[in-house]
Amino acid sequence: MELRKLNKEDIEAEWAYTTALPEDENGLTNPYHGVSLEEYKEKVFPALMSYEHPVDMPDWFVPETYYYLWDGDKLVGEFRIRHYLTEALRNGSGHIGYSIAKEYRGKGYGTAGLKLTIPIAKEIVPEDEIYLRVNKDNIASQKVMLNNGAYRAGEDEGHYFMRIAK
Ligand SMILES: CC(C)(COP(=O)(O)OP(=O)(O)OC[C@H]1O[C@@H](n2cnc3c(N)ncnc32)[C@H](O)[C@@H]1OP(=O)(O)O)[C@@H](O)C(=O)NCCC(=O)NCCS
Numbered sequence: 463m464e465l466r467k468l469n470k471e472d473i474e475a476e477w478a479y480t481t482a483l484p485e486d487e488n489g490l491t492n493p494y495h496g497v498s499l500e501e502y503k504e505k506v507f508p509a510l511m512s513y514e515h516p517v518d519m520p521d522w523f524v525p526e527t528y529y530y531l532w533d534g535d536k537l538v539g540e541f542r543i544r545h546y547l548t549e550a551l552r553n554g555s556g557h558i559g560y561s562i563a564k565e566y567r568g569k570g571y572g573t574a575g576l577k578l579t580i581p582i583a584k585e586i587v588p589e590d591e592i593y594l595r596v597n598k599d600n601i602a603s604q605k606v607m608l609n610n611g612a613y614r615a616g617e618d619e620g621h622y623f624m625r626i627a628k
Pocket of ligand 1 (some may be wrong): 487488490560561562563566567568569570571572573574595596597600601602603605606609
């Protein structure tokens with residue numbers, strides 16, 4: 463199993479993954495659901511690539527790097543790292559967002575993918591802890607985080623705020 467950064471060689475698998483993901487699932491929003499391969503190649507892929515080194519983006523935009531989890535020749539999930547916290551991210555979705563393709567859930571990929579993502583995030587983020595947020599009713603994702611050494615640092619009405627010490 464390996465994490466590969468968003469890249470042009472894998473573009474068709476990345477397109478298939480991104481556009482199959484629901485528009486909104488457990489707070490993970492996806493504006494690219496159902497987008498054609500042509501539009502993905504022309505607009506979405508270049509935009510996602512640019513997020514790592516944003517140009518002409520608003521002040522609130524934090525650089526974000528997209529990684530994909532591969533098991534052999536199967537792309538099974540996506541893990542994104544936001545490079546630092548703003549007030550909105552600190553009290554919101556934190557540093558890392560992820561998903562696993564529906565057909566591969568419940569097989570340990572979420573846990574394994576976050577395990578591969580954490581050391582990369584530790585290199586990138588300046589804060590002392592990795593911040594994550596999860597919906598209270600998303601038991602699978604809470605387990606993914608707990609399996610990776612996260613602790614519950616707080617909560618609001620609908621979420622737990624989880625952190626992993628560096
Ligand atoms: C959350 C998600 C990434 C988990 O991925 P996954 O590959 O299924 O996770 P794992 O197989 O590593 O499972 C982790 C644990 O959750 C449990 N689990 C998996 N699916 C479950 C479900 N539907 N209900 C309850 N527990 C579940 C597993 O049994 C495992 O338990 P264990 O640690 O006791 O062995 C995946 O369900 C997903 O992509 N969901 C939609 C997007 C999302 O919620 N992203 C996270 C936002 S914070």
